[in-house]
Amino acid sequence: MQKHLKKTLVASAVISALSFAPMAAQACTTTIGSVMALTGSLGALGQSIAKGAELAVDTVNKAGGVNGCTLKMNLRDDQTNPAVGVAAAKQLVDINHVPAIVGALSSGVSMAILTSVTAPSHVVQISPSSTSPSFTELAKEGKTGGYWFRTAPSDALQSVAMAKEARANGLKRVAVIYVKNPYGEGLAGEFSSYFKKMGGEVTASVPYNPNQPSYRSEVSSALQGDPQAVFLIGYPGDGTTVAREWISAGGPQVFLLPDGLESQKFVNDVGPRYMKKVIGTAGGSVKTPSLTIFKNDFKAKYGNYPTQAYMTNAYDAVMVIALAMEKGHGTSANVIKDNIRQVTGMAGEPVYAGVKGFEKAARLIKEGKTFHYVGATGPLTFDKYGDVSGPMAIWTVKNGKVEQTGMMSVKEIDAIIKKYGH
């Protein structure tokens, strides 16, 4: 506990030090909240993702702050634990009165915060990395009140891309083996529904628990129904065991693999010669000037280039909040909620990341001109459920190496969703 406390203290000290940097000599401050996994099973990722968010705060302040006030981010650790996350979010909302929270990382934690804190209290929540399709469902039921956004595309898009690719490769009968958590369940469910609508058949859908001594019986039941391929949803550790046992049990050596298994180590451990055919999908990216600006700013602040997924998503989440407050000339949750779509999308002049980008946006607002922010993750267009769409990368294993073979554009995915959508 003491360690966490120390980390939080150090983090807040760093943030306050940044906020009161000489560049920003404003008298007033605007505080937003953030709940991220700085420790726990996602801790290693969370530490860096938080840096992405802090860089955005720094950038906004260097550009003169929000509405002339210093932007401050109150960062809390959720220990990758929903209960801790809810407590932290409650404090931020009830005591610090923040209008927006950036976080959480894990879909499980984000969901807990959304349903018990932010949605009931009408506080904006933007997650940089929670990809479970269940958030879209919740938004459709109207339970998010429109206060929920995320800068990472939902796994629903990935399932569409995977179902499409599987059918395009002539696969008709596919078995699904998935890790039992929101990631696996979401992806497996969405894939099955689209694959069936496209005329395919899911022969078996078998969940597995992480850290089990063996997965032979899971594989045995997935093999029933004579599938032509397996869609294996998981992470490299246990995923490798499942894949090897699948091959050993005589399963067809045709693999459909999601972003979680786009790993050279996974392919090496399973053995490329046993993977006759691999169809992979993962979140793709659009190269924008913002990404270069983000990378250079990151290097300047932390001394090294960003290396990890979702750091850009965290950066964009903070930038979007700041731009919405600037555009709406206010700091309340409703101002942010109502203006997020005014500063993103496709209309008007593009505005890129970095100090210059924010300064340009502030100028355009003064001149009454429309603009849209092009994020470090790519152009951001939030739909009515708070989701962004992004392209999907298609990958495969060629000569033993993981290799991208193509990109499925947002347009293509949208067309498929319209055709088969629900």
Next chain:
Amino acid sequence: MFGQYLADGIILGSTLALGAIGLTLTYNILNFANFAHGSLLTWGAYFAWIIVVAFGGVQGATFGPLSFGWPLVVALLFTAVMTSILAIIVDWLVFRILRKTNIQVSLVIASFGASLLLRNLVVVIFGPEPQYYSENIQIAREIFPGVRVTPDQIFVVCLSIILVILLHLFMTRTKLGKAMRATADNTSLAQVTGININNIVRWTWIVGASLAAVAGVFFGLTVQILPEMGFNLLLFLFAAAILGGVGSIYGAILGGMVIGIAADLSVLFISPAYKPAVAFTLMILVLLIRPSGILGEKTR
């Protein structure tokens, strides 16, 4: 499908049985639940891996349809010796001192600490990534209609049976084995009759650790080698030992088999997501009916 699940269960059961024997032995003779036992499995698997990798360059022929050749046989012997030495060192550094205090709880907690230490030492030395004895994957063959197993899996089951028979002969026919059983029954009485307790303790570790090492290699051979493997197996090992009756070697074998088979057969009836719960539900049921376990002695 029944036959396939049964075969899957027996393969896992063999590994669990060997691991559970060591656990039950330490409980019986040293009188504490050794949480570090899982780490002995892990270390056993990694010691063997060192040998397999060291001989990797010269490894040419494999034994018939098996995925390995003589390096793994050397590795099995090497790992039995090394894991025994490791167990004796841990005993000398930690448990020997705590045994004097005669407070059981401190031994149990210390073993938990030792387990964490040993596991993290593996991560420091070998890294957190999974390893394999062979890059090759064996394709299962049909031995009975609808039952497919790999040659390695048959080897694992056969060697387990041989080891259990050898252990039985050791415990019943040799002087040392008899002395170990005497110590387990009544330590003070055994001491009075001239049995050297320190020697018995040492041999308990050697037998328990060697079997754990072999179980670790079996797991590595049929699944994968991972720093967490022993820790993940530990709960199942405890379930097996308790189900069979703590202290009873034959109970541990039976318990290992029951846990392995029950977990895999359960897939026929319920979603595999609940597989881990089956083993423990079964354990609770058995304990409610027979608190001493299936083959446990009533007096304990």
